[in-house]
Amino acid sequence: MIKFCLVTLTFTAAVSALSADSISALTAKGERVEGPISNANGNWRIGPNNYAIKDILLIRFAPDPPPARVDSGIFLRGESMLTGTLLTIIGEQAEAASSAFGNLKLKRDDIAGAFFPLPSGQTENMAALAHYSGVLAATLNSYGAPFSPGSLCRVRFAGLDEMLADKLMRVGTDQILLTTKSKSIETVKRQFVRMIELSVPPSPAPPADDEKLGPEVIVRLKAGDLLRGRVVKLSDNALTLKTEFMGERNIPRPLLAALFLAGGTLDNPSGATWLSAIKPAKSIHTPVFDAEFPARADASVDGGDMQVQGVPLERGIGVHSKSELVFALDGAPRRFVTLCGIDAETGGRGGVTARVLADGKEVWKSGEITAKDPAQLVSVDLGAAKTLTLYVDYGSDNDDSGDHFDWGWAAVIRN
Numbered sequence: 001m002i003k004f005c006l007v008t009l010t011f012t013a014a015v016s017a018l019s020a021d022s023i024s025a026l027t028a029k030g031e032r033v034e035g036p037i038s039n040a041n042g043n044w045r046i047g048p049n050n051y052a053i054k055d056i057l058l059i060r061f062a063p064d065p066p067p068a069r070v071d072s073g074i075f076l077r078g079e080s081m082l083t084g085t086l087l088t089i090i091g092e093q094a095e096a097a098s099s100a101f102g103n104l105k106l107k108r109d110d111i112a113g114a115f116f117p118l119p120s121g122q123t124e125n126m127a128a129l130a131h132y133s134g135v136l137a138a139t140l141n142s143y144g145a146p147f148s149p150g151s152l153c154r155v156r157f158a159g160l161d162e163m164l165a166d167k168l169m170r171v172g173t174d175q176i177l178l179t180t181k182s183k184s185i186e187t188v189k190r191q192f193v194r195m196i197e198l199s200v201p202p203s204p205a206p207p208a209d210d211e212k213l214g215p216e217v218i219v220r221l222k223a224g225d226l227l228r229g230r231v232v233k234l235s236d237n238a239l240t241l242k243t244e245f246m247g248e249r250n251i252p253r254p255l256l257a258a259l260f261l262a263g264g265t266l267d268n269p270s271g272a273t274w275l276s277a278i279k280p281a282k283s284i285h286t287p288v289f290d291a292e293f294p295a296r297a298d299a300s301v302d303g304g305d306m307q308v309q310g311v312p313l314e315r316g317i318g319v320h321s322k323s324e325l326v327f328a329l330d331g332a333p334r335r336f337v338t339l340c341g342i343d344a345e346t347g348g349r350g351g352v353t354a355r356v357l358a359d360g361k362e363v364w365k366s367g368e369i370t371a372k373d374p375a376q377l378v379s380v381d382l383g384a385a386k387t388l389t390l391y392v393d394y395g396s397d398n399d400d401s402g403d404h405f406d407w408g409w410a411a412v413i414r415n
Contacts, residue, residue, distance in 0.1 A: 022036055022037075023037045023046065023060060024059075025037075025044075025046055025056055025058060025060070026056070026057045026058040026337070026339065026377070027055055027056055028057055028272060028335070029335065029337075030335065030377065032377060033046050033047065033051075034047070035047030035048075037059065037234065039231055040233070044234075052214070053215060053217070054215050056261070057260060057337065057411060057413075058259070058261075058409060059259040060257075060258050061256040061257060062222065062256065062257050062258075063311075064222050065307055065310075066133075066220070066224055066257075066312060067132055067224045068305075069129075069132060070083050070129075070132055070223075070224045071118075072114075072116050073115055073135065073224070073225075074098075074113075074114045075111075075113035075114065075139065075147075075149035075150065076110050076111065076112055077110045077111070077112050077150055077201075077244065078110075078203045078228055078243075078244040079139055079140060079262070080139065080226060080227050080243060080244075081135060081138075081139040081225060081226045082096060082099075082101075082104075083098070083221075083223045083225050084098040084099045085097045085116070086114035086116075086171065087103075087173065088170075088171055088172055088173065091108070092107065092108045092109075093106070093108060094106040094107065094108050094111050098225075099223050100221055100223060100225055100251070101246070101249065106245055107245070109201055110200070110244070110245040111198055111200070112150030112200050113149035113150065113196055113197040114171075115135075115195040115196075116190070116193060116194060118158055119158055119191060119192070122158050125159065125160055126160075126194055126195065128147060128303075129195065131299070131304050131305060132224055133300070133304055133306070134147070134299070134303070136298050136299075136305075137297060137298045137299060139226045140218070140274075140277070140298060142277060142298040143277060143279040143280075143297050144279075144297055147195075148197075149197050150197070150198065151197070151199060153167060153197060153199045154196070155168075155178065155188055155196050156195040156196070156197075157193060158193070158194045163178075163180070163186070164180070164181060165178040165179065165180060165186075166181050166183065167179050168196060171190075173190065174189070174191075175187050176188045176189075176190055176193060176196065203244060210230055210242065214230060215230075215261060215262065215271050216228055217229065217230065217259050217260065217262055218260055218261075218262050219239065219241055219256065219259050220257045220258045220314060221251070222256070222257045227243055228244075228262055229241040229244070230242050232248055236253065237252065237253055238252050239253065239256060239259075257312075258312070258314060263277060266332075266412070267330065272411040272412070273414075274315050274411050275325075275327060275388075275390075275407070275412065276297035276298045276315050276316060276410065277297075278327055280295070280325045281326045281327060281328045282324065282325070283295050284322075285322065286322040286323075288399060293320035295318065295323060295325060296317065298315055298316065298317075299318055300318035300345055300406060301319055301343070301404045302318075302343075304343075304345050306343060307343065308340070308343060308374070308408065309373070309374045309375060310344070311375045313339060313406055313408030313409060315408070315409055316406055316407050316408035316409055316410050317390075317406070317410055318405070318406050318407075319390075320392075320400065320403055320405070321352050321392045321393060322391075322392065322394065322400070323391070324389065324390075325390040325391075325407075326388070327389075328387060329382070329387060329388055332384065332414055332415075333383060333384050334384075334412045335379060335380065335412070336358075336363075336379070336380050336382050336411070336412055337377075337378070337379050337409065337410075337413060338377075338410040338411070339376070339377050339378075340354065340369075340375065340376055340405065340408055341374065341375040342370060342371040342373070342402070342403070342404060342406075343405070343406050346402040346403075346404050347371075348372065348402075349371060349401060350395075350402030350403045350404060350405075351368055351369065351394075351396065351403070352393060352395050352403050352405050353365070353368055353369065353393050354391065355390075355392075355393075356378070356380055356389070356390060357387075357388070358380075358382040358383060358385035358387070358388060358389075359385040359386060360387070363381075364378055369405075370395070371402065382412070390407055390410070392405045
């Protein structure tokens with residue numbers, strides 16, 4: 001049985017009013033909470049209330065949007081990305097210069113890839129690296145992500161050429177040495193390389209003591225870093241995060257932008273599943289004319305960073321009206337939560353209506369949503385539905401001009 005229960009709130013005012021010691025959070029029940037925050041014994045204390053870590057989808061430490069672009073970074077095994085530069089890989093060791101942590105000594109097996117600044121005067125031709133959203137999708141393994149660091153070994157040049165490799169033997173400051181599939185040895189000048197991808201072994205199972213810290217989270221820094229790990233402690237001065245590649249590391253509070261659950265698959269007995277990590281069973285765009293705008297995971301429909309009325313949306317799905325997305329569920333009792341609205345990239349244009357259906361039955365319907373409206377927080381009980389449909393239609397103008405709609409933070413949570 002589907003329970004027709006919903007919460008529709010605006011989120012913008014709370015985010016824009018954050019002070020140094022206050023945060024805004026979104027819970028797995030679709031509630032907005034705010035106030036001073038601390039962490040102890042695997043739980044969050046926000047204002048006067050306590051929450052288990054698994055019950056908080058998102059914590060916004062600062063209203064800063066993601067950087068417009070990240071010029072260089074290092075992809076790490078286990079879905080993390082450091083802003084900075086991969087300096088060298090020699091033997092089984094690697095060295096990186098991190099913008100947040102300084103010089104780091106890392107294991108070769110932890111390096112899933114790296115991207116480098118374009119040569120002077122070179123025009124960007126790898127569109128997915130032109131925006132932070134492409135880096136985000138690659139790091140988080142969003143469905144349809146343009147890159148898959150860690151899965152294969154290749155060199156991508158500043159032009160559109162690429163070279164598949166058997167192994168990157170050495171990365172130096174001037175040259176990259178690799179063996180090809182035919183076992184020949186090639187030397188490539190680093191100045192011409194835009195990106196490298198390395199195949200890495202799967203991450204080991206976490207120690208039992210780590211699991212006591214609670215589920216994995218993703219921490220976004222203001223510079224654009226994405227760090228996957230488990231929260232050890234949060235104080236007024238720093239967040240202590242335990243990662244696979246750095247161990248326990250203190251991150252000063254002023255560097256923090258957001259923290260959100262890493263999420264899991266639908267068969268995960270607890271926690272959230274981000275819809276941007278699942279390939280939809282059906283994805284249809286019906287344009288007024290002939291232009292096709294396919295849905296994008298963890299990006300706006302134009303491929304930029306999602307943002308509604310000043311609120312960054314690091315996870316979610318960007319669509320264009322008319323849009324229909326259908327996701328197959330497993331019949332377990334679940335709740336759907338989203339923070340949705342017209343993306344800021346439209347420059348004030350656009351108007352839509354949106355609906356949510358569970359097994360074909362409407363459980364939520366918006367009024368007309370325009371680009372002037374703040375993000376709406378929607379929470380509906382899906383019961384034991386086996387399909388979830390997200391539908392976006394034209395607004396009162398019966399036109400799709402500017403109808404760039406974000407299903408931000410779209411998640412299903414097992415009850």
